[in-house]
Amino acid sequence: MATNAEIAGRFEEFADLLEADDVEYKPRAYRRAAENVRAHPSPIADYVEAGDRDAIEDIDGVGDAIATKIVEYVETGSIDELEELQAELPIDIADITRIEGVGPKTAGKLYHELGIETLDDLEAAAEANEIQAVSGFGPKTEQNIRDNIEFAREVGTRQLLGEARPLADDVLAELEGIEEVERCEVAGSIRRWRETIGDVDVLVGTNDNEAVIEQFVEWDSVDSEIESGPAKASVRVGEIRVDLRVVVPDEFGAALQYFTGSKDHNVSLRNYAIDRGLKVNEYGVFDVSEVDAGPDGDGSDSATDGSQRVGDRLAGETEEGMYEALGLDWMPPELRTDRGEIEASESGTLPDLLTREDIRGDFHSHTEWSDGNNTIEEMVEAADGRGYDYFGLADHAEGPGIVGGMGLSDTEILEQVEQIREVDAASDIAVFAGIEANVDADGEIGLSTEAIDALDVIVASTHSALDQDTERATNRLVRAVENPAVDVLGHPSGRLLNERSGLDFDATALGEAAAEHDTALEVNSNPRRLDLWGSAVQAAIDAGAKIAINTDAHQPSTLEFMRWGVHTARRGWAEPGDVINTWELEAVREFLH
Ligand code: DGT
Ligand code: CA
Ligand code: CA
Ligand code: ZN
Numbered sequence: 001m002a003t004n005a006e007i008a009g010r011f012e013e014f015a016d017l018l019e020a021d022d023v024e025y026k027p028r029a030y031r032r033a034a035e036n037v038r039a040h041p042s043p044i045a046d047y048v049e050a051g052d053r054d055a056i057e058d059i060d061g062v063g064d065a066i067a068t069k070i071v072e073y074v075e076t077g078s079i080d081e082l083e084e085l086q087a088e089l090p091i092d093i094a095d096i097t098r099i100e101g102v103g104p105k106t107a108g109k110l111y112h113e114l115g116i117e118t119l120d121d122l123e124a125a126a127e128a129n130e131i132q133a134v135s136g137f138g139p140k141t142e143q144n145i146r147d148n149i150e151f152a153r154e155v156g157t158r159q160l161l162g163e164a165r166p167l168a169d170d171v172l173a174e175l176e177g178i179e180e181v182e183r184c185e186v187a188g189s190i191r192r193w194r195e196t197i198g199d200v201d202v203l204v205g206t207n208d209n210e211a212v213i214e215q216f217v218e219w220d221s222v223d224s225e226i227e228s229g230p231a232k233a234s235v236r237v238g239e240i241r242v243d244l245r246v247v248v249p250d251e252f253g254a255a256l257q258y259f260t261g262s263k264d265h266n267v268s269l270r271n272y273a274i275d276r277g278l279k280v281n282e283y284g285v286f287d288v289s290e291v292d293a294g295p296d297g298d299g300s301d302s303a304t305d306g307s308q309r310v311g312d313r314l315a316g317e318t319e320e321g322m323y324e325a326l327g328l329d330w331m332p333p334e335l336r337t338d339r340g341e342i343e344a345s346e347s348g349t350l351p352d353l354l355t356r357e358d359i360r361g362d363f364h365s366h367t368e369w370s371d372g373n374n375t376i377e378e379m380v381e382a383a384d385g386r387g388y389d390y391f392g393l394a395d396h397a398e399g400p401g402i403v404g405g406m407g408l409s410d411t412e413i414l415e416q417v418e419q420i421r422e423v424d425a426a427s428d429i430a431v432f433a434g435i436e437a438n439v440d441a442d443g444e445i446g447l448s449t450e451a452i453d454a455l456d457v458i459v460a461s462t463h464s465a466l467d468q469d470t471e472r473a474t475n476r477l478v479r480a481v482e483n484p485a486v487d488v489l490g491h492p493s494g495r496l497l498n499e500r501s502g503l504d505f506d507a508t509a510l511g512e513a514a515a516e517h518d519t520a521l522e523v524n525s526n527p528r529r530l531d532l533w534g535s536a537v538q539a540a541i542d543a544g545a546k547i548a549i550n551t552d553a554h555q556p557s558t559l560e561f562m563r564w565g566v567h568t569a570r571r572g573w574a575e576p577g578d579v580i581n582t583w584e585l586e587a588v589r590e591f592l593h
Contacts, residue, residue: 174219189261
């Protein structure tokens with residue numbers, strides 16, 4: 001059945017193709033619908049199945065015409081009108097528009113002028129200098145296309161964590177329901193909470209492979225079987241590939257360690273073991289000090305058969321036992337990226353990572369005052385319902401990168417602050433009056449002194465000029481962080497996963513400035529952003545900076561994004577004290593002051 005993400009994807013493609021065809025207004029309506037469909041908390045296909053048309057039209061931005069198309073897509077797997085448009089403009093529009101600076105209109109023009117349909121066509125035309133000859137394009141545009149084509153190719157193949165992880169949770173629930181399954185766990189990048197996922201890996205410990213594999217491939221949600229064998233099977237669920245591996249319960253811990261990766265972590269761990277006369281592979285930890293180093297006894301990685309089970313087996317049933325046999329403390333999967341975790345484990349200095357339960361609040365959310373869907377009261381009520389102690393509203397201020405009329409003027413900010421004060425007085429939790437200001441190309445934020453004085457929280461974010469070089473970008477972000485009015489630097493790079501790479505900057509330099517000026521750096525938890533990300537968080541914390549994990553929610557349901565933000569901060573070695581959302585209200589007030 002079509003997922004919300006797939007439905008949203010169809011409308012995004014629709015919007016792009018209409019725009020490429022120079023149609024006005026409609027693309028914007030389709031994009032808005034796509035965004036709300038993507039963020040909708042329950043499966044829309046269920047409404048279609050139940051014939052609940054009202055529930056579909058209740059989704060913001062979905063009217064009669066779009067609802068009809070949603071029903072058509074869920075029931076038939078395609079939308080006639082979209083297919084006609086695709087026939088008229090046979091462009092791989094999602095691929096081509098992933099190149100920064102190439103939007104749907106440009107893609108349409110390149111198709112009409114040069115017959116470009118695919119990324120390959122585009123690359124060939126750029127190499128042959130054909131693009132700069134088209135009117136409205138120049139050598140700079142052409143060079144930009146050459147520079148970005150590889151990024152565009154690479155990102156098309158990975159899924160967002162926010163889309164893949166809920167599926168992985170469903171797979172686990174399904175496997176747990178199979179009687180012959182003794183143990184099961186996700187592995188691979190999904191267990192490490194990487195922000196994008198190549199495929200979903202799951203592992204089962206059982207004494208009856210056949211029964212488990214049979215029931216797995218027959219699961220209702222499976223769209224097609226890719227392959228299956230005696231100890232593994234791969235299926236496709238929607239756009240996501242799921243790899244199942246099946247092992248005996250006694251080797252579950254070893255397999256879990258191996259298939260969790262990362263590959264770099266495993267390579268370092270193997271070398272660490274070899275130095276100590278041990279061998280680690282997907283079957284266990286073995287003492288090979290008494291074993292002749294045969295052709296396969298050298299700790300090589302070709303763990304494919306029983307010849308890998310050599311020497312005395314010291315561990316393998318549990319993952320904790322695997323690390324223990326190597327003289328190491330168990331490491332949370334988020335840390336397994338080969339950025340010093342093995343050394344820290346050996347010396348007993350692994351971080352005491354923050355958890356979901358440590359979070360007491362959120363500093364960055366939106367209401368209908370700008371582009372959010374709900375009132376101030378509704379957002380605060382939802383935050384209260386999550387058990388938070390404090391909650392910050394930060395609607396968009398007007399400024400560079402913000403659609404005209406959507407952001408708040410200084411006067412409107414003062415009006416909104418008054419309303420927020422009223423809601424705060426009537427509410428059980430502390431409500432911060434905030435704003436999301438816009439960092440211009442030079443790092444200035446352009447708010448009036450009156451507005452700055454009236455506000456509790458100023459989140460400053462970049463929404464424009466995202467193609468600056470590293471030096472300029474770093475200077476700009478440092479300048480914003482140095483501004484005494486700024487409390488939090490919002491989504492520092494401005495990247496959109498699978499869409500644009502955003503600013504490249506020096507995370508250590510930024511972290512040092514943030515530490516010096518008491519400005520927190522945001523981990524924006526929106527699964528399309530996850531900005532900052534693991535390595536940048538780690539560099540910032542090492543430089544002494546504090547982190548704020550924010551959902552940037554535009555409706556109550558996306559306060560749930562906190563899950564992605566917390567795990568991303570954990571990938572950056574964040575301990576509770578590093579993250580201001582874990583602090584008590586008084587400490588937070590002082591930090592914001
Ligand atoms: P992905 O799927 O691209 O997001 O990334 P992973 O990390 O899930 O990679 P995947 O699915 O190819 O393999 C799952 C795990 O299996 C990986 O994290 C570590 C382990 N693994 C796979 N290939 C190798 C290898 O050649 N050497 C070692 N040491 N481990 C490997
Ligand atoms: Ca994987
Ligand atoms: Ca895999
Ligand atoms: Zn925002």
